[in-house]
Structure formats: C-alpha cells, structure tokens
Amino acid sequence: MIFVPITYKGGVYRHDQVVDLIEDLGGYIVQKHMIAQEVVLQCLVPREDVDLIREVGKPLGGEVTVAPLVGTEIAVVSPSLEIHHLPHVSCDVAEYLRRAGAKTNMVGLARGFGKRIANLNTEERDVINEHDLAVYVLGSFEACIKEKFPALRKGIKVPIVVTGAPEAERLKAVVAPPVEGYVGDLGRCMHRTKKPEELATLDEMVEEVSRALDERREAIAKDPLSVSPARLMDVIMEKVPEIHIVTHPTPVTVQIAGLRVKLPYEKYAESLQEIEIEEGVTVGDVAEVFPSRMRNYIWVRIKPFSETNLMV
Amino acid sequence: MAIEYFVVESPEERGKQTYEEVANDVLLDLDLVRIVQKIHIFVDPGVPLFVAVGTTHPIGSLIRVRDAADVNVDEEGRAILSIGDEGYLAPMLKVLWERYGKEHVDQPDRFSVLVSVPAGEDPRGIEEIVIADPEEGLYKDLVYALQIIAPEGFKVRRQYHKEGVFYYVASEDTLPEEVVETVVAEQLKKIGVVL
Structure with a gap:
C-alpha cells in the first residue's frame, strides 16, 4: 500500500466520520488540531482512497489537499532568536513548513550571531541531528554566510537547506561542501512576509525542502524500514495509555525514519521496547530507543530491513 | 516631513x-x-x-514648567500649579522635589501642585524651570x-x-x-x- 500525505480541513461537525473513514482505510492520523470550529487533520492515507475521503468530506465542508511534508519533523535553525530581529523571518519559515504538514521545531543558537564568533554547541548539534532535515535561516551577506556557515553546520548529519538573501546560485557558490537545498531572496527582513514575491519565495522554500526530503525517502526506500513510523505511532498510542495525558500538540511525533515520544526516557524507555507490534515482534526488535537531547523525551530510530530481517 | x-x-x-x-x-x-x-x-x-x-x-526647545502647567500665587505666597499636560507631571515633580525638597511640594489632587518657595524668591520664577529635554x-x-x-x-x-x-x-x-x-x-x- 502506498501512502500519500494529505491535510484535511473542515468543520468540527461530524468530523469523526472522516476520522473513522481514514482509520478504516488503513490510514494514519499524524496530527489533529481543533481550533474553535475548525479541524485540521494531517494524515497519511492509501493513494487510491484520497478521492473517497474528498467525497465523504465534501458535504461536511471538508477540503483535502496534498501536504508533502506530513510525517516529517524539521528543525528551523536560526543563528539568533533575539529581539533584535523581531518579527523573525524564521517564524514565517516555520509557519509555512507547518502549513505543508511538517512538525517544526525552532532551534535558536546560543552563540550563532557574528561571523567570526558564530559556533554551534554540542547540545544544539545533537538536537538538530534528531530531526529529518534542518533549515538554516541565514542573513544578508555572502561574505558572512561563507565564513560562518562551516561553523554552524559542524557535526550536522541530517540534510540541510540553506536560506539567505543572496540568490540561490550565489549561495551554492559560497557554501562548501554543498548542502541538499538552497533558497535565495530570504534573508533578514524586519516585517512579516506579506508581499506576493515574498510569499512566492516561501513556497519555493517548501518545494526545496520537500525535494530534499524526497531524496531522503528514496534513499530509505532502497532499504525499507522494518515498520512504518506512522504504524509504530498508532501502536504506541494504543498500548501506552499515559501518552494520552501528555498535553503536547503531538505527543508522538512522526519522522521519516523514527519517532519522538514525549514521555520521560528513564521511566518509559524499557516498557516501550517491550511493546508487541504483531506476532511476537516487539518495538525493541525493529527499533533503537535513545534518550532524546530534547528535554527528557524518547527518540526512536527505526532499523532498516537489512538490519533486522523483519517487516511488520 | x-x-x-x-x-x-x-x-x-x-x-x-x-x-x-x-x-x-x-x-x-x-x-x-x-x-x-x-x-x-x-x-x-x-x-x-x-x-x-x-x-x-x-x-522643539526645552520643556519648562509653563509648558505643562499654569502658575498662580495664593495669598500665602505659595505657587499653585494647575497641570495642563499630565505627560510631564512625573519629571516636573522630580525637578521640584530636588529643588525645594519634598516637604515644600504638595500635591493635594491629581491636577494641582502647591510649592512653598523660600522667602525672598519670586514664586512666578517656577515657570521658567526646565523639566525635560x-x-x-x-x-x-x-x-x-x-x-x-x-x-x-x-x-x-x-x-x-x-x-x-x-x-x-x-x-x-x-x-x-x-x-x-x-x-x-x-x-x-x-x-x-x-x-
């Protein structure tokens, strides 16, 4: 079954019918937001059933759109989140990525400003490495980007998309070794993005990010995961009742090849590994469970088929 | 401009x-x-x-007491300041306290300030005191x-x-x-x- 990521937007009234339908079709709801009278569902559904969901949602005022980033967790890295730059362009970047379905985390570096003194500490590095992709929101001058970026990317193993005021071509020229994506015309900006050309740049950024993530997905497809992250999320939601008390918007965050479970590692890591997924296969068999550098969460990395010889 | x-x-x-x-x-x-x-x-x-x-x-030039208040003199020789622009009240009081001492500056209500000036000094002189730049x-x-x-x-x-x-x-x-x-x-x- 091939899953496609979609966003369903509709009214609260009878939305449980859509939820049931998605679950019956074997799809997964990765995120659910209820804002006043509106419901937004980020889900992964079987490709052939998208039209059916659209039809069922229609009389309820529901709208189905393809959201390429559903099921990904992206770090928006900004050299500084200080009051100096308010309103922050990183906020617009994160907002746009969320609209495309991603779960974003803002990473404001402690010592990221200045071109000579910029650096990345180990905690920041490890936190960024727990994501599927990092978007570096950089500034206006080529000379600065050239000098500081090597320090900011030190030790980062996940794909990187760089944004900055110089054109993408210029960014490509100054960033060495190359990264997975470049978005130009998106540098320091002291107002909220609202002009059409600014919004077009943000759309371009989303495209660039999804392109970079597609490359990552393709690489994973060559050696598929032992279990799909969305399925594992479903299992955890079902078998760990404590997860329902967690007040985070996404108590279990789905990533391309893993999960972030927002429960304390010390208390739950062991029982999490023992959860049975199907016919005696436990979470511990198909995934590694690590303490996350983000608070005291649990970070689950799903092993590929080649390591486990299992597929559930 | x-x-x-x-x-x-x-x-x-x-x-x-x-x-x-x-x-x-x-x-x-x-x-x-x-x-x-x-x-x-x-x-x-x-x-x-x-x-x-x-x-x-x-x-604009320096802000003086006369820009923020009307100054009158009562029969006891005290200066009565009727506040016109409350925006400068705080800096004005600060300057008056410094100059005459808190015991000589009284504010009976929101819009008036009474200042007892030392003998021999013209109470009207208060008008020219600079309160803000x-x-x-x-x-x-x-x-x-x-x-x-x-x-x-x-x-x-x-x-x-x-x-x-x-x-x-x-x-x-x-x-x-x-x-x-x-x-x-x-x-x-x-x-x-x-x-």
Whole structure:
C-alpha cells in the first residue's frame, strides 16, 4: 500500500466520520488540531482512497489537499532568536513548513550571531541531528554566510537547506561542501512576509525542502524500514495509555525514519521496547530507543530491513 | 516631513538592498521618519564595519514648567500649579522635589501642585524651570533604532549625537580610534557635514 500525505480541513461537525473513514482505510492520523470550529487533520492515507475521503468530506465542508511534508519533523535553525530581529523571518519559515504538514521545531543558537564568533554547541548539534532535515535561516551577506556557515553546520548529519538573501546560485557558490537545498531572496527582513514575491519565495522554500526530503525517502526506500513510523505511532498510542495525558500538540511525533515520544526516557524507555507490534515482534526488535537531547523525551530510530530481517 | 536623503552603501549589491529595506522598516516602525533629516548607512561585512551618519530635523526647545502647567500665587505666597499636560507631571515633580525638597511640594489632587518657595524668591520664577529635554529621548530612540538596523553580531559600538548630527559605528572587532574617526568623517562628508 502506498501512502500519500494529505491535510484535511473542515468543520468540527461530524468530523469523526472522516476520522473513522481514514482509520478504516488503513490510514494514519499524524496530527489533529481543533481550533474553535475548525479541524485540521494531517494524515497519511492509501493513494487510491484520497478521492473517497474528498467525497465523504465534501458535504461536511471538508477540503483535502496534498501536504508533502506530513510525517516529517524539521528543525528551523536560526543563528539568533533575539529581539533584535523581531518579527523573525524564521517564524514565517516555520509557519509555512507547518502549513505543508511538517512538525517544526525552532532551534535558536546560543552563540550563532557574528561571523567570526558564530559556533554551534554540542547540545544544539545533537538536537538538530534528531530531526529529518534542518533549515538554516541565514542573513544578508555572502561574505558572512561563507565564513560562518562551516561553523554552524559542524557535526550536522541530517540534510540541510540553506536560506539567505543572496540568490540561490550565489549561495551554492559560497557554501562548501554543498548542502541538499538552497533558497535565495530570504534573508533578514524586519516585517512579516506579506508581499506576493515574498510569499512566492516561501513556497519555493517548501518545494526545496520537500525535494530534499524526497531524496531522503528514496534513499530509505532502497532499504525499507522494518515498520512504518506512522504504524509504530498508532501502536504506541494504543498500548501506552499515559501518552494520552501528555498535553503536547503531538505527543508522538512522526519522522521519516523514527519517532519522538514525549514521555520521560528513564521511566518509559524499557516498557516501550517491550511493546508487541504483531506476532511476537516487539518495538525493541525493529527499533533503537535513545534518550532524546530534547528535554527528557524518547527518540526512536527505526532499523532498516537489512538490519533486522523483519517487516511488520 | 520626510527623510530628505536616504542612502545605503555596501560592497554587496544584495546586502545593500536588504539593508535599505531593514532601515526603512525600522525607521517607520519606530516613528523616526519625521525626525531624521538625512541618513547615510555604510555596511562592509568584510572589515567588518557598520557606519550610519545623519542629521535630525531641528527639534522643539526645552520643556519648562509653563509648558505643562499654569502658575498662580495664593495669598500665602505659595505657587499653585494647575497641570495642563499630565505627560510631564512625573519629571516636573522630580525637578521640584530636588529643588525645594519634598516637604515644600504638595500635591493635594491629581491636577494641582502647591510649592512653598523660600522667602525672598519670586514664586512666578517656577515657570521658567526646565523639566525635560526632548533631545534626550530622541537620542535614545535613535540609537535604539540604529542598533536594530546594524547586524546583530556587531556588538562593539560607538554613538554620537549633538546639535542635530549623529553617527553610529559598530563592528564585530575592536577598531582603532583613528580609523573610526576617519571613517566617520568620510561618511559625514557625503551628507555635507563636517564635525
């Protein structure tokens, strides 16, 4: 079954019918937001059933759109989140990525400003490495980007998309070794993005990010995961009742090849590994469970088929 | 009154455009477009150096007690101040307390202040006491704005504002004093000012 990521937007009234339908079709709801009278569902559904969901949602005022980033967790890295730059362009970047379905985390570096003194500490590095992709929101001058970026990317193993005021071509020229994506015309900006050309740049950024993530997905497809992250999320939601008390918007965050479970590692890591997924296969068999550098969460990395010889 | 002269200079064309936008946004947001007359910004990330020079429109004179209150004298020889503009009440009270002592300044209600002046002094003289200098607030706002316009990493800085001329120099590294002075003089020449 091939899953496609979609966003369903509709009214609260009878939305449980859509939820049931998605679950019956074997799809997964990765995120659910209820804002006043509106419901937004980020889900992964079987490709052939998208039209059916659209039809069922229609009389309820529901709208189905393809959201390429559903099921990904992206770090928006900004050299500084200080009051100096308010309103922050990183906020617009994160907002746009969320609209495309991603779960974003803002990473404001402690010592990221200045071109000579910029650096990345180990905690920041490890936190960024727990994501599927990092978007570096950089500034206006080529000379600065050239000098500081090597320090900011030190030790980062996940794909990187760089944004900055110089054109993408210029960014490509100054960033060495190359990264997975470049978005130009998106540098320091002291107002909220609202002009059409600014919004077009943000759309371009989303495209660039999804392109970079597609490359990552393709690489994973060559050696598929032992279990799909969305399925594992479903299992955890079902078998760990404590997860329902967690007040985070996404108590279990789905990533391309893993999960972030927002429960304390010390208390739950062991029982999490023992959860049975199907016919005696436990979470511990198909995934590694690590303490996350983000608070005291649990970070689950799903092993590929080649390591486990299992597929559930 | 709009800005008469607004130029940003930088070796990088794209950086120059960005800083034009940034400076424009900040001056608009902080309501300084009516105050700044000329501004010339020079940014060179290579040195690194950020210089902003400019002039401000002549600003209103000092605020005295008579601008904020009417002064009358009662039969006991005390000055009665009827507050017209409450905005200056706090600085006015501060000045009066300093000058006459708290025991001689009384505020029976929100809009009146009674001052017992020492014998031999004219109670009407209170009218001329200076209570605020608008230039001071302006200087603070201007420096704040320029600080925001400048790149964040440029933490080492020097600022100046006197008689309608200002400059702000910032860098990531410490710069020798002579260099700063030559650079500032050079930039000031562009707006036709000699310090």
